Amino acid sequence: MNKIKAVIIEDETRAQIYLKGIIEQNEPEIELIAICDDLPSGVLAIRKYKPELVFLDIEMPKYNGLEIGNFFNEEEMNFAIIFTTAYNQYAIKAFKTAAIDYLLKPIDLQELKQAIENFKKRKFTTLHQLNEVSLKLRKDTRIAIPDGNSLVMIEPNDIVYLKAENSYTMVVLASGKKYVTSRFLKNFEESLIDYQQFIRCHKSFIVNTDYIASYSKSDGGYLFLTTEAQIPISPDKVEALLAFFTRVNR
Incomplete structure:
Protein backbone atom coordinates (compact mmCIF):
# COMPACT_ATOMS: atom_id res chain seq x y z
CA MET A 1 0.00 0.00 0.00
CA LYS A 139 -13.98 40.89 7.88
CA ASP A 140 -14.19 39.53 11.41
CA THR A 141 -14.83 42.45 13.76
CA ARG A 142 -12.42 41.05 16.32
CA ILE A 143 -8.66 40.49 16.44
CA ALA A 144 -7.25 37.09 17.38
CA ILE A 145 -4.68 37.35 20.18
CA PRO A 146 -2.67 34.16 20.82
CA ASP A 147 -2.77 33.27 24.52
CA GLY A 148 -0.96 30.05 25.31
CA ASN A 149 -2.64 27.24 23.39
CA SER A 150 -5.74 29.26 22.54
CA LEU A 151 -6.78 32.45 20.79
CA VAL A 152 -8.62 35.26 22.54
CA MET A 153 -10.93 37.30 20.31
CA ILE A 154 -10.54 41.00 21.13
CA GLU A 155 -12.60 43.97 19.98
CA PRO A 156 -10.12 46.41 18.34
CA ASN A 157 -11.74 49.32 20.21
CA ASP A 158 -10.73 47.67 23.49
CA ILE A 159 -7.02 47.81 22.59
CA VAL A 160 -5.29 50.86 24.10
CA TYR A 161 -1.80 50.24 22.74
CA LEU A 162 0.61 47.53 21.63
CA LYS A 163 4.27 47.41 22.60
CA ALA A 164 7.09 45.47 20.92
CA GLU A 165 9.25 43.47 23.29
CA ASN A 166 11.99 41.86 21.17
CA SER A 167 10.23 39.13 19.17
CA TYR A 168 7.07 39.43 21.30
CA THR A 169 4.24 41.97 21.48
CA MET A 170 2.37 43.10 24.56
CA VAL A 171 -1.27 44.01 23.91
CA VAL A 172 -2.78 46.32 26.54
CA LEU A 173 -6.57 46.58 26.87
CA ALA A 174 -8.74 49.30 28.40
CA SER A 175 -9.71 46.86 31.15
CA GLY A 176 -6.08 46.73 32.25
CA LYS A 177 -5.67 43.18 30.93
CA LYS A 178 -2.37 42.51 29.15
CA TYR A 179 -1.49 39.75 26.68
CA VAL A 180 2.06 38.89 25.64
CA THR A 181 2.18 37.04 22.33
CA SER A 182 4.94 35.69 20.10
CA ARG A 183 3.72 37.71 17.11
CA PHE A 184 5.83 40.67 15.94
CA LEU A 185 4.43 44.20 16.22
CA LYS A 186 4.58 44.37 12.41
CA ASN A 187 2.07 41.49 12.23
CA PHE A 188 -0.39 43.43 14.37
CA GLU A 189 0.18 46.58 12.33
CA GLU A 190 -0.92 44.65 9.24
CA SER A 191 -3.91 43.12 11.05
CA LEU A 192 -5.09 46.55 12.19
CA ILE A 193 -4.62 48.31 8.86
CA ASP A 194 -8.39 48.60 8.32
CA TYR A 195 -8.87 50.29 11.72
CA GLN A 196 -7.93 53.90 11.13
CA GLN A 197 -7.76 54.84 14.81
CA PHE A 198 -4.48 52.94 15.18
CA ILE A 199 -1.15 54.56 14.37
CA ARG A 200 2.45 53.36 14.64
CA CYS A 201 3.67 56.23 16.79
CA HIS A 202 7.08 54.72 17.52
CA LYS A 203 9.17 51.78 16.33
CA SER A 204 8.07 49.94 19.46
CA PHE A 205 4.47 51.18 19.84
CA ILE A 206 1.10 51.20 18.11
CA VAL A 207 -1.48 53.39 19.84
CA ASN A 208 -5.26 53.65 19.61
CA THR A 209 -5.80 57.39 19.09
CA ASP A 210 -9.18 57.18 20.83
CA TYR A 211 -7.32 56.84 24.13
CA ILE A 212 -4.94 59.79 23.72
CA ALA A 213 -5.49 62.50 26.34
CA SER A 214 -2.60 64.84 25.48
CA TYR A 215 0.71 65.21 23.69
CA SER A 216 3.88 66.62 25.26
CA LYS A 217 6.88 67.85 23.29
CA SER A 218 9.25 67.42 26.23
CA ASP A 219 11.87 64.67 26.42
CA GLY A 220 11.60 63.88 22.73
CA GLY A 221 7.79 63.67 22.72
CA TYR A 222 5.27 61.66 24.73
CA LEU A 223 1.63 60.71 24.54
CA PHE A 224 -0.44 60.67 27.72
CA LEU A 225 -3.36 58.28 27.52
CA THR A 226 -6.72 58.33 29.27
CA THR A 227 -5.63 55.17 31.09
CA GLU A 228 -2.73 57.19 32.60
CA ALA A 229 -0.19 55.31 30.51
CA GLN A 230 2.64 57.34 28.96
CA ILE A 231 4.24 56.21 25.70
CA PRO A 232 6.87 57.80 23.43
CA ILE A 233 6.26 59.21 19.98
CA SER A 234 8.93 59.51 17.29
CA PRO A 235 9.48 63.06 15.93
CA ASP A 236 8.69 61.92 12.39
CA LYS A 237 5.28 60.60 13.55
CA VAL A 238 4.04 63.80 15.22
CA GLU A 239 2.44 65.39 12.14
CA ALA A 240 0.65 62.17 11.19
CA LEU A 241 -0.66 61.88 14.73
CA LEU A 242 -1.84 65.49 14.98
CA ALA A 243 -3.67 65.05 11.68
CA PHE A 244 -6.13 62.86 13.60
CA PHE A 245 -7.20 65.82 15.70
CA THR A 246 -8.55 69.31 15.11
CA ARG A 247 -6.04 71.90 16.30
CA VAL A 248 -7.09 75.33 17.49
CA ASN A 249 -4.86 78.15 16.19
CA ARG A 250 -3.55 80.61 18.72
Missing part, protein backbone atom coordinates in the same frame (compact mmCIF):
# COMPACT_ATOMS: atom_id res chain seq x y z
CA ASN A 2 1.37 3.41 -0.98
CA LYS A 3 1.64 5.67 2.02
CA ILE A 4 0.36 9.25 2.11
CA LYS A 5 3.32 11.63 2.38
CA ALA A 6 2.63 14.40 4.88
CA VAL A 7 4.34 17.48 6.35
CA ILE A 8 3.64 19.19 9.69
CA ILE A 9 4.14 22.97 9.92
CA GLU A 10 3.80 24.01 13.57
CA ASP A 11 5.88 26.44 15.66
CA GLU A 12 5.17 24.94 19.10
CA THR A 13 7.34 21.94 20.00
CA ARG A 14 4.71 20.35 22.27
CA ALA A 15 2.09 20.59 19.53
CA GLN A 16 4.54 19.05 17.04
CA ILE A 17 5.22 16.10 19.34
CA TYR A 18 1.54 15.56 20.09
CA LEU A 19 0.41 15.67 16.46
CA LYS A 20 3.30 13.45 15.33
CA GLY A 21 2.47 10.92 18.04
CA ILE A 22 -1.27 10.76 17.40
CA ILE A 23 -0.69 10.33 13.65
CA GLU A 24 1.99 7.63 13.99
CA GLN A 25 -0.03 5.67 16.55
CA ASN A 26 -3.36 5.81 14.76
CA GLU A 27 -2.81 6.49 11.05
CA PRO A 28 -0.26 3.96 9.71
CA GLU A 29 -0.99 4.91 6.10
CA ILE A 30 0.44 8.41 6.68
CA GLU A 31 4.21 8.90 6.40
CA LEU A 32 5.50 12.08 8.05
CA ILE A 33 8.41 13.24 5.90
CA ALA A 34 9.11 16.63 7.52
CA ILE A 35 8.23 18.67 10.60
CA CYS A 36 8.82 22.42 10.24
CA ASP A 37 8.85 25.27 12.76
CA ASP A 38 7.57 28.06 10.52
CA LEU A 39 5.94 28.76 7.18
CA PRO A 40 9.08 29.56 5.11
CA SER A 41 10.78 26.29 6.09
CA GLY A 42 7.46 24.50 5.51
CA VAL A 43 7.24 25.91 1.98
CA LEU A 44 10.78 24.67 1.28
CA ALA A 45 9.83 21.20 2.57
CA ILE A 46 6.73 21.12 0.39
CA ARG A 47 8.75 22.04 -2.70
CA LYS A 48 11.44 19.47 -1.85
CA TYR A 49 9.35 16.48 -0.75
CA LYS A 50 6.09 17.15 -2.64
CA PRO A 51 3.71 15.85 0.05
CA GLU A 52 0.09 15.03 -0.60
CA LEU A 53 -1.04 16.38 2.77
CA VAL A 54 0.05 19.32 4.96
CA PHE A 55 -0.94 19.82 8.60
CA LEU A 56 -0.62 23.59 8.99
CA ASP A 57 -0.89 25.73 12.12
CA ILE A 58 -2.53 29.14 11.59
CA GLU A 59 -1.03 31.39 14.26
CA MET A 60 2.75 31.39 13.93
CA PRO A 61 5.38 34.14 14.31
CA LYS A 62 6.22 36.19 11.22
CA TYR A 63 3.83 34.40 8.85
CA ASN A 64 0.20 33.40 9.36
CA GLY A 65 -0.49 29.87 8.11
CA LEU A 66 -3.17 31.22 5.75
CA GLU A 67 -0.41 33.09 3.91
CA ILE A 68 0.76 29.81 2.38
CA GLY A 69 -1.27 30.77 -0.70
CA ASN A 70 1.22 33.59 -1.33
CA PHE A 71 3.99 31.07 -1.99
CA PHE A 72 2.25 28.87 -4.56
CA ASN A 73 0.32 29.41 -7.77
CA GLU A 74 -2.80 27.44 -8.70
CA GLU A 75 -0.86 24.75 -10.55
CA GLU A 76 1.50 24.20 -7.61
CA MET A 77 -1.33 23.72 -5.11
CA ASN A 78 -1.40 19.97 -5.68
CA PHE A 79 -1.57 19.09 -1.99
CA ALA A 80 -4.30 19.20 0.65
CA ILE A 81 -4.18 21.29 3.81
CA ILE A 82 -5.64 20.42 7.19
CA PHE A 83 -5.33 23.47 9.41
CA THR A 84 -4.60 23.00 13.10
CA THR A 85 -6.01 25.91 15.05
CA ALA A 86 -7.06 27.20 18.44
CA TYR A 87 -9.68 29.48 16.89
CA ASN A 88 -12.97 29.29 18.75
CA GLN A 89 -16.34 28.74 17.10
CA TYR A 90 -16.69 32.45 16.36
CA ALA A 91 -14.19 32.10 13.50
CA ILE A 92 -14.54 28.41 12.59
CA LYS A 93 -17.51 29.21 10.33
CA ALA A 94 -15.03 30.70 7.84
CA PHE A 95 -13.40 27.29 7.42
CA LYS A 96 -16.71 25.51 7.13
CA THR A 97 -17.95 27.93 4.48
CA ALA A 98 -14.83 27.41 2.37
CA ALA A 99 -14.95 23.62 2.88
CA ILE A 100 -11.42 23.57 4.29
CA ASP A 101 -10.63 20.95 6.91
CA TYR A 102 -9.41 22.04 10.32
CA LEU A 103 -8.56 20.44 13.64
CA LEU A 104 -9.25 22.32 16.86
CA LYS A 105 -6.50 22.12 19.46
CA PRO A 106 -6.21 19.97 21.48
CA ILE A 107 -6.68 17.59 18.58
CA ASP A 108 -9.31 14.90 18.96
CA LEU A 109 -8.55 11.47 17.43
CA GLN A 110 -11.96 11.04 15.82
CA GLU A 111 -11.79 14.50 14.27
CA LEU A 112 -8.35 13.65 12.90
CA LYS A 113 -9.68 10.45 11.33
CA GLN A 114 -12.61 12.34 9.77
CA ALA A 115 -10.32 15.04 8.36
CA ILE A 116 -8.13 12.38 6.75
CA GLU A 117 -11.18 10.68 5.25
CA ASN A 118 -12.24 14.04 3.81
CA PHE A 119 -8.74 14.48 2.40
CA LYS A 120 -9.02 11.18 0.52
CA LYS A 121 -12.12 12.51 -1.23
CA ARG A 122 -10.88 16.03 -2.03
CA LYS A 123 -7.14 15.39 -2.53
CA PHE A 124 -6.09 19.06 -2.65
CA THR A 125 -6.89 22.54 -1.36
CA THR A 126 -7.39 25.38 -3.85
CA LEU A 127 -6.18 28.97 -3.71
CA HIS A 128 -9.81 30.02 -4.01
CA GLN A 129 -10.62 28.23 -0.74
CA LEU A 130 -7.65 29.87 1.03
CA ASN A 131 -8.61 33.32 -0.22
CA GLU A 132 -12.21 32.78 0.87
CA VAL A 133 -11.15 31.95 4.42
CA SER A 134 -8.69 34.86 4.58
CA LEU A 135 -11.34 37.30 3.39
CA LYS A 136 -13.89 36.13 5.93
CA LEU A 137 -11.38 36.34 8.79
CA ARG A 138 -10.33 39.85 7.74
Whole structure:
Protein backbone atom coordinates (compact mmCIF):
# COMPACT_ATOMS: atom_id res chain seq x y z
CA MET A 1 0.00 0.00 0.00
CA ASN A 2 1.37 3.41 -0.98
CA LYS A 3 1.64 5.67 2.02
CA ILE A 4 0.36 9.25 2.11
CA LYS A 5 3.32 11.63 2.38
CA ALA A 6 2.63 14.40 4.88
CA VAL A 7 4.34 17.48 6.35
CA ILE A 8 3.64 19.19 9.69
CA ILE A 9 4.14 22.97 9.92
CA GLU A 10 3.80 24.01 13.57
CA ASP A 11 5.88 26.44 15.66
CA GLU A 12 5.17 24.94 19.10
CA THR A 13 7.34 21.94 20.00
CA ARG A 14 4.71 20.35 22.27
CA ALA A 15 2.09 20.59 19.53
CA GLN A 16 4.54 19.05 17.04
CA ILE A 17 5.22 16.10 19.34
CA TYR A 18 1.54 15.56 20.09
CA LEU A 19 0.41 15.67 16.46
CA LYS A 20 3.30 13.45 15.33
CA GLY A 21 2.47 10.92 18.04
CA ILE A 22 -1.27 10.76 17.40
CA ILE A 23 -0.69 10.33 13.65
CA GLU A 24 1.99 7.63 13.99
CA GLN A 25 -0.03 5.67 16.55
CA ASN A 26 -3.36 5.81 14.76
CA GLU A 27 -2.81 6.49 11.05
CA PRO A 28 -0.26 3.96 9.71
CA GLU A 29 -0.99 4.91 6.10
CA ILE A 30 0.44 8.41 6.68
CA GLU A 31 4.21 8.90 6.40
CA LEU A 32 5.50 12.08 8.05
CA ILE A 33 8.41 13.24 5.90
CA ALA A 34 9.11 16.63 7.52
CA ILE A 35 8.23 18.67 10.60
CA CYS A 36 8.82 22.42 10.24
CA ASP A 37 8.85 25.27 12.76
CA ASP A 38 7.57 28.06 10.52
CA LEU A 39 5.94 28.76 7.18
CA PRO A 40 9.08 29.56 5.11
CA SER A 41 10.78 26.29 6.09
CA GLY A 42 7.46 24.50 5.51
CA VAL A 43 7.24 25.91 1.98
CA LEU A 44 10.78 24.67 1.28
CA ALA A 45 9.83 21.20 2.57
CA ILE A 46 6.73 21.12 0.39
CA ARG A 47 8.75 22.04 -2.70
CA LYS A 48 11.44 19.47 -1.85
CA TYR A 49 9.35 16.48 -0.75
CA LYS A 50 6.09 17.15 -2.64
CA PRO A 51 3.71 15.85 0.05
CA GLU A 52 0.09 15.03 -0.60
CA LEU A 53 -1.04 16.38 2.77
CA VAL A 54 0.05 19.32 4.96
CA PHE A 55 -0.94 19.82 8.60
CA LEU A 56 -0.62 23.59 8.99
CA ASP A 57 -0.89 25.73 12.12
CA ILE A 58 -2.53 29.14 11.59
CA GLU A 59 -1.03 31.39 14.26
CA MET A 60 2.75 31.39 13.93
CA PRO A 61 5.38 34.14 14.31
CA LYS A 62 6.22 36.19 11.22
CA TYR A 63 3.83 34.40 8.85
CA ASN A 64 0.20 33.40 9.36
CA GLY A 65 -0.49 29.87 8.11
CA LEU A 66 -3.17 31.22 5.75
CA GLU A 67 -0.41 33.09 3.91
CA ILE A 68 0.76 29.81 2.38
CA GLY A 69 -1.27 30.77 -0.70
CA ASN A 70 1.22 33.59 -1.33
CA PHE A 71 3.99 31.07 -1.99
CA PHE A 72 2.25 28.87 -4.56
CA ASN A 73 0.32 29.41 -7.77
CA GLU A 74 -2.80 27.44 -8.70
CA GLU A 75 -0.86 24.75 -10.55
CA GLU A 76 1.50 24.20 -7.61
CA MET A 77 -1.33 23.72 -5.11
CA ASN A 78 -1.40 19.97 -5.68
CA PHE A 79 -1.57 19.09 -1.99
CA ALA A 80 -4.30 19.20 0.65
CA ILE A 81 -4.18 21.29 3.81
CA ILE A 82 -5.64 20.42 7.19
CA PHE A 83 -5.33 23.47 9.41
CA THR A 84 -4.60 23.00 13.10
CA THR A 85 -6.01 25.91 15.05
CA ALA A 86 -7.06 27.20 18.44
CA TYR A 87 -9.68 29.48 16.89
CA ASN A 88 -12.97 29.29 18.75
CA GLN A 89 -16.34 28.74 17.10
CA TYR A 90 -16.69 32.45 16.36
CA ALA A 91 -14.19 32.10 13.50
CA ILE A 92 -14.54 28.41 12.59
CA LYS A 93 -17.51 29.21 10.33
CA ALA A 94 -15.03 30.70 7.84
CA PHE A 95 -13.40 27.29 7.42
CA LYS A 96 -16.71 25.51 7.13
CA THR A 97 -17.95 27.93 4.48
CA ALA A 98 -14.83 27.41 2.37
CA ALA A 99 -14.95 23.62 2.88
CA ILE A 100 -11.42 23.57 4.29
CA ASP A 101 -10.63 20.95 6.91
CA TYR A 102 -9.41 22.04 10.32
CA LEU A 103 -8.56 20.44 13.64
CA LEU A 104 -9.25 22.32 16.86
CA LYS A 105 -6.50 22.12 19.46
CA PRO A 106 -6.21 19.97 21.48
CA ILE A 107 -6.68 17.59 18.58
CA ASP A 108 -9.31 14.90 18.96
CA LEU A 109 -8.55 11.47 17.43
CA GLN A 110 -11.96 11.04 15.82
CA GLU A 111 -11.79 14.50 14.27
CA LEU A 112 -8.35 13.65 12.90
CA LYS A 113 -9.68 10.45 11.33
CA GLN A 114 -12.61 12.34 9.77
CA ALA A 115 -10.32 15.04 8.36
CA ILE A 116 -8.13 12.38 6.75
CA GLU A 117 -11.18 10.68 5.25
CA ASN A 118 -12.24 14.04 3.81
CA PHE A 119 -8.74 14.48 2.40
CA LYS A 120 -9.02 11.18 0.52
CA LYS A 121 -12.12 12.51 -1.23
CA ARG A 122 -10.88 16.03 -2.03
CA LYS A 123 -7.14 15.39 -2.53
CA PHE A 124 -6.09 19.06 -2.65
CA THR A 125 -6.89 22.54 -1.36
CA THR A 126 -7.39 25.38 -3.85
CA LEU A 127 -6.18 28.97 -3.71
CA HIS A 128 -9.81 30.02 -4.01
CA GLN A 129 -10.62 28.23 -0.74
CA LEU A 130 -7.65 29.87 1.03
CA ASN A 131 -8.61 33.32 -0.22
CA GLU A 132 -12.21 32.78 0.87
CA VAL A 133 -11.15 31.95 4.42
CA SER A 134 -8.69 34.86 4.58
CA LEU A 135 -11.34 37.30 3.39
CA LYS A 136 -13.89 36.13 5.93
CA LEU A 137 -11.38 36.34 8.79
CA ARG A 138 -10.33 39.85 7.74
CA LYS A 139 -13.98 40.89 7.88
CA ASP A 140 -14.19 39.53 11.41
CA THR A 141 -14.83 42.45 13.76
CA ARG A 142 -12.42 41.05 16.32
CA ILE A 143 -8.66 40.49 16.44
CA ALA A 144 -7.25 37.09 17.38
CA ILE A 145 -4.68 37.35 20.18
CA PRO A 146 -2.67 34.16 20.82
CA ASP A 147 -2.77 33.27 24.52
CA GLY A 148 -0.96 30.05 25.31
CA ASN A 149 -2.64 27.24 23.39
CA SER A 150 -5.74 29.26 22.54
CA LEU A 151 -6.78 32.45 20.79
CA VAL A 152 -8.62 35.26 22.54
CA MET A 153 -10.93 37.30 20.31
CA ILE A 154 -10.54 41.00 21.13
CA GLU A 155 -12.60 43.97 19.98
CA PRO A 156 -10.12 46.41 18.34
CA ASN A 157 -11.74 49.32 20.21
CA ASP A 158 -10.73 47.67 23.49
CA ILE A 159 -7.02 47.81 22.59
CA VAL A 160 -5.29 50.86 24.10
CA TYR A 161 -1.80 50.24 22.74
CA LEU A 162 0.61 47.53 21.63
CA LYS A 163 4.27 47.41 22.60
CA ALA A 164 7.09 45.47 20.92
CA GLU A 165 9.25 43.47 23.29
CA ASN A 166 11.99 41.86 21.17
CA SER A 167 10.23 39.13 19.17
CA TYR A 168 7.07 39.43 21.30
CA THR A 169 4.24 41.97 21.48
CA MET A 170 2.37 43.10 24.56
CA VAL A 171 -1.27 44.01 23.91
CA VAL A 172 -2.78 46.32 26.54
CA LEU A 173 -6.57 46.58 26.87
CA ALA A 174 -8.74 49.30 28.40
CA SER A 175 -9.71 46.86 31.15
CA GLY A 176 -6.08 46.73 32.25
CA LYS A 177 -5.67 43.18 30.93
CA LYS A 178 -2.37 42.51 29.15
CA TYR A 179 -1.49 39.75 26.68
CA VAL A 180 2.06 38.89 25.64
CA THR A 181 2.18 37.04 22.33
CA SER A 182 4.94 35.69 20.10
CA ARG A 183 3.72 37.71 17.11
CA PHE A 184 5.83 40.67 15.94
CA LEU A 185 4.43 44.20 16.22
CA LYS A 186 4.58 44.37 12.41
CA ASN A 187 2.07 41.49 12.23
CA PHE A 188 -0.39 43.43 14.37
CA GLU A 189 0.18 46.58 12.33
CA GLU A 190 -0.92 44.65 9.24
CA SER A 191 -3.91 43.12 11.05
CA LEU A 192 -5.09 46.55 12.19
CA ILE A 193 -4.62 48.31 8.86
CA ASP A 194 -8.39 48.60 8.32
CA TYR A 195 -8.87 50.29 11.72
CA GLN A 196 -7.93 53.90 11.13
CA GLN A 197 -7.76 54.84 14.81
CA PHE A 198 -4.48 52.94 15.18
CA ILE A 199 -1.15 54.56 14.37
CA ARG A 200 2.45 53.36 14.64
CA CYS A 201 3.67 56.23 16.79
CA HIS A 202 7.08 54.72 17.52
CA LYS A 203 9.17 51.78 16.33
CA SER A 204 8.07 49.94 19.46
CA PHE A 205 4.47 51.18 19.84
CA ILE A 206 1.10 51.20 18.11
CA VAL A 207 -1.48 53.39 19.84
CA ASN A 208 -5.26 53.65 19.61
CA THR A 209 -5.80 57.39 19.09
CA ASP A 210 -9.18 57.18 20.83
CA TYR A 211 -7.32 56.84 24.13
CA ILE A 212 -4.94 59.79 23.72
CA ALA A 213 -5.49 62.50 26.34
CA SER A 214 -2.60 64.84 25.48
CA TYR A 215 0.71 65.21 23.69
CA SER A 216 3.88 66.62 25.26
CA LYS A 217 6.88 67.85 23.29
CA SER A 218 9.25 67.42 26.23
CA ASP A 219 11.87 64.67 26.42
CA GLY A 220 11.60 63.88 22.73
CA GLY A 221 7.79 63.67 22.72
CA TYR A 222 5.27 61.66 24.73
CA LEU A 223 1.63 60.71 24.54
CA PHE A 224 -0.44 60.67 27.72
CA LEU A 225 -3.36 58.28 27.52
CA THR A 226 -6.72 58.33 29.27
CA THR A 227 -5.63 55.17 31.09
CA GLU A 228 -2.73 57.19 32.60
CA ALA A 229 -0.19 55.31 30.51
CA GLN A 230 2.64 57.34 28.96
CA ILE A 231 4.24 56.21 25.70
CA PRO A 232 6.87 57.80 23.43
CA ILE A 233 6.26 59.21 19.98
CA SER A 234 8.93 59.51 17.29
CA PRO A 235 9.48 63.06 15.93
CA ASP A 236 8.69 61.92 12.39
CA LYS A 237 5.28 60.60 13.55
CA VAL A 238 4.04 63.80 15.22
CA GLU A 239 2.44 65.39 12.14
CA ALA A 240 0.65 62.17 11.19
CA LEU A 241 -0.66 61.88 14.73
CA LEU A 242 -1.84 65.49 14.98
CA ALA A 243 -3.67 65.05 11.68
CA PHE A 244 -6.13 62.86 13.60
CA PHE A 245 -7.20 65.82 15.70
CA THR A 246 -8.55 69.31 15.11
CA ARG A 247 -6.04 71.90 16.30
CA VAL A 248 -7.09 75.33 17.49
CA ASN A 249 -4.86 78.15 16.19
CA ARG A 250 -3.55 80.61 18.72
